[in-house]
Amino acid sequence: MKRSIQISLPSTGEDEWQATREPLMSGWLTQGPKVAAFEKAFAARHQVAHALATTSCTTGLHLILAGMDIGPGDEVVVPAFTWVATANVIVYCGATPVFVDVDRSTNNLDLEDLVRKITPKTKAVIAVHLFGLCADIDAIRKAVPAQVKIIEDAACAAGASLDGRPAGGLGDAAAFSFHPRKSITTGEGGMVTTQDPALADRMNMLRNHGASISEEQRHNGARPYLLPDFNLLGFNYRMTDLQGAVGLVQLEKLDRFIAERQRWAEFYIAQLADLPWLGMPKMPQNGSHAWQAFVTYVDPDRAPMPRNDIMARLQEQGIATRPGTHACHMLGYYRDRFHTKADDCPGARDCDAYTMAIPLHNRMSADDYKYVVDALHSLN
Structure with a gap:
């Protein structure tokens, strides 16, 4: 029999299979208590105040940019060597991606080229922790004007750290991936993290169509006749409770x-x-x-x-x-x-x-x- 060693395989099994029983039996399949528990555990592990589960890292990055009100006329600096989604989300918002070179020894953003690419239109820098190696966020922070937001594309970096601080809390916000090629998986899925409560609240509404309250709050509330208000144009970027249940097991x-x-x-x-x-x-x-x-x-x-x-x-x-x-x-x-x-x-x-x-x-x-x-x- 010919040898076959795959580039990557998710490490899942009986534990993950059994974890899906509770949401399947309870009937709560969309975002609910399992997602909330996964978010809480992920935030604790990565030492951040807020973690919000999403359908993917791509939608997570889009959610961050939308939450920061980045749009037409704005520039966002992004490493040229990264998965296409990192650049695509900038275009989704109507902003302009500005590609910066990478250091061949780390595959991460090149600081000297970053400084050259900053303009008065620069609203944010997306620093990618490529393949799991943290970009030097502190050096990036010193290299750009104070008003420029720093976003971590931490798709590959669950569990990574820099100077004792976990990825996800190094910049203004971060997005993680749980795609099967990552170290932990929920199938598809992602997580956004931030220490900023106002940004977290805005992203929480945006991922649920712009609703002023969550589905869980509405279903558990005392006034079932009330629908949420919608003051923002949002998206449907919610993770399912099936995925949240698997994510809890994987995170352990x-x-x-x-x-x-x-x-x-x-x-x-x-x-x-x-x-x-x-x-x-x-x-x-x-x-x-x-x-x-x-x-x-x-x-x-x-x-x-x-x-x-x-x-x-x-x-x-x-x-x-x-x-x-x-x-x-x-x-x-x-x-x-x-x-x-x-x-x-x-x-x-x-x-x-x-x-x-x-x-x-x-x-x-x-x-x-x-x-x-x-x-x-x-x-x-």
Whole structure:
């Protein structure tokens, strides 16, 4: 039987299956008590005052921008090397994305280019904690004017930290993902966090069509004939209680999952150190990595063959790999609409061409990791 090691697999099972019984039996399937419990537990783990569950990280980011009243005429700075959703949400609001280059060694936002891209129209910076490594939010805060909001795209960073502070509370607001490729999952799903009570209240209304009270408050209230008032144009970005129930179980496993990923990331770094053509991901000196993915950098001048050929060879051996992510400024929509060019952000251009994620997840065995290491060595 051919070996098959997936790039990522969610670690779910009987616990998650049993967790869905209560909402299924109670009949409360949409946002309700399980979502509320998940939000409370997530806020406590990430040391934030407010956490609001959403349908995805994408809708979470959109909710933050809408909650900050970002719209036409505003600019939002975003790293060029990130999943397209980070840029898309800016366009959803009618604002203009301004792409900033990334540091090839961290895959995160380049501070010098950020400073060059700030204008009087800059309303916010979206700092991506790519692959689980926190961006240097303190340095970003010092580099931009005080009125500019800092939003964490923490899609990959549940459980990560910087200087002892968890991701999610480093900027003005943050959005997390629970997609199956993340360390914990609810299928699809997301979470927004903030320390700002006014922003939290506004986002809470916006995610529920702009309603002045939640469905749970209305159903449990003493006056069932009352409907909420709608003073905001909102969205339907509510998580279901089925997902909330699964999220509660997954959250209890988060620290164990990250510790296991940390151990195997260290194994990879030690075992692959003798491959001079394969750059390793940066380990944080002042924080903890969430290890959503283990993303290497294939040096085009030293590698035994082009990156894509390496990926094809590994695929033949049953090992799934992926490019780290893509350079958004090079994607067709952004090229056509905003006239961006590959060389506008050379770091992101190179990360697009030469990064390679290798398997790292909580359903791999020790033998799987050794097999990946041996396969990479066989390419020399």
